[in-house]
Amino acid sequence: MTGLNINNLHVNVNDKFILKGVDLSVKQGEVHALMGPNGSGKSTLAYSIMGHPNYEVTEGEILFNGTDLLELSPDERSRLGIFLAFQYPVAIPGVTLANFLRTALNSRRRANNSEDKGIPIPEFRKILKEKMDLLEVDHSFAGRYLNDGFSGGEKKRAEILQMATLEPQIAVLDETDSGLDIDALRTVAEGVNALRGPDLGVLLITHYQRILDYIQPDHVHILYNGLIVESGGPELALQLEEQGYDWIREKFQEVAA
């Protein structure tokens, strides 16, 4: 079994049932869009995949290349190849983006070999510079304190830069489009497209269709009230754009009840 496999996932947050049996598979090389109205459980799914301690899995499983992720801490999941681009990236004052990423890369190396001395700084600089050029990010970005005083667009670009540097197999992008104007959205989408390839599987979580004008998904799923209620191709997203979420609400009212 390869890629990310989510089976019958039930998740509680503060004693509220949010996810009620989600099934979803994302393979490397595929881009899946997960859409749904506010409150449907999209971010809960993202956090549960990454292992946020406030999200309690009561039933079901999350497997990654056959490994049970639920047994692993968030950092272990990351080191296996899972990445989460946050909807609200956290500021780490006093820690430059470059130092942060170097520490993250070194954590991977040390997990493989406790004697590892860490990535040589010139080698790291070269990698980071390549990634910044690929994503057309200004080099001064690397020397700024991570997300501290960043604009909304800068935060999202910093997330994509981290993703590019850490080279995950599966990336979950949690509403990466939210709060961005059209130029920032395009920049971020171009970044994701630049990283797209046979080694990367993407779960793109979004409320709006518009980011899908720039990132063409292979599959589209609709999450409603804690369940995936529709799955299809890109046409499903277009249907949502034309009709909104009301037809989903009407069609699956009984599920909600």
Added chain:
Amino acid sequence: MTTKKVNRSRVVKRKQSRAAKPSGEFSFTRDMIPNFSNGSAEPEFLTQYRIRAWDAFQKINLPDTTQEPWRRTDIRKLETDLFSLAGEGSSETPEVPKELLLPLEGDKDAGQGILTPQGVKVYLDSEISDQGVIFTSLVTAAQKHPEILAKVLGKLVPVGDDKFAAMVGALAATGILVYVPKGVKLEKPLHSVLWGPGVGRAHISHILVWVEDQASLTFVHETASPTENGQTLHAGIVEMHVGQGANLQFIEWQSWGENVWNFTHKRARVERDANLDWVVAATGSHLTKNFSEIDLVGEGATGRMAGLYFTDGVQHLDHDTQQNHLAPNTTSDLIFKGALEDRSRSVWQGMIYVAPDAQKTDGYQSNPNLVLSKKARADSIPGLEILADDVRCTHGATVGKIDPNEVFYMQSRGIHLEDAERIIVEGFFDPIVQRIPYVSLRDRIQKAIVDKLD
């Protein structure tokens, strides 16, 4: 000279109470007052200063918690009668660790002073001494530069401030005088290290800095010792004068052994259009009570102070800071950041004072604290005393814990939980550490921070 009327009477000071019961006596005697005469006569002002200080030392009781500045710092466990003056029979003491003597930049410090119980060794590059710069021990200063010594000695920190200020005034045998003549801009830093080992020893130091008009200086002063089993005492005074249009960066790091009881008074006077940039790092000592004051006495004067303290074990660090705006258009900017581990405790008490005629003052103070353990405690007491009406003064004080969202964010990048805490603490202090221009010193301070987290 205007030195003596630094509007001191108008500055609201926490009053000393002289009525308290003595809670312990030091075994120092009058004959221990040092003499720097070296055959010839000692300058009269110096002798008079010491006698005045000795009289104050005799009269003033040990401070106790009934006095406002000492309310949160109890020193009843200080074994006052244990201490003998360092210097007497101090031939066998641990050597100064090599890393303390590493040059701040390049192969060699332009000027380095090493203060040990055996005496003071000073080196000064001839290129610098040729410009009239003085960097020398107190003894040499008294013999060769009495007129300069007289300008600053005892002019900023009154010996009557408390028992420890008086002790330093009367008994300081070790110290440094730094003098930069008018218009001389030193690009290379001067560096002094006070090394104070020895259980039962009292290290008493007096540091004096005089930067003439339009001159410029960076001065790094470190105080350190090994952690030993039993009490060691340090009492110190630092007095600094920044002349008109001059620049002084003063960087201090105290990394005393965790058996040291450390009592210090530091005060700077900043003249018209002059700049003081003061960086403080405090990681050592068992207990510290430190008073730092900036007097902005000339129009357009600026005083910045950036401090960090990191306590662990049962350390108790108490920093009192005072920003005195005594002239119009003066600017002060203070940030003190603290982190606490284990059962340690910190106190920061800050005051911005604005004199009635100090209009257009811009004053700022903040004290964020990061409490890393349930048993640790940080007290943060900002204060404003504003007697002018056209001013801008702001302050902030916070005491918080590590944000779990930050930890989760880092873990989501593969960073181990224990590393996440370290990175957060390092990042918390980084803006302060980066104020130090010298990589080798930054690295040593960062290492001290990381060592406390292990």
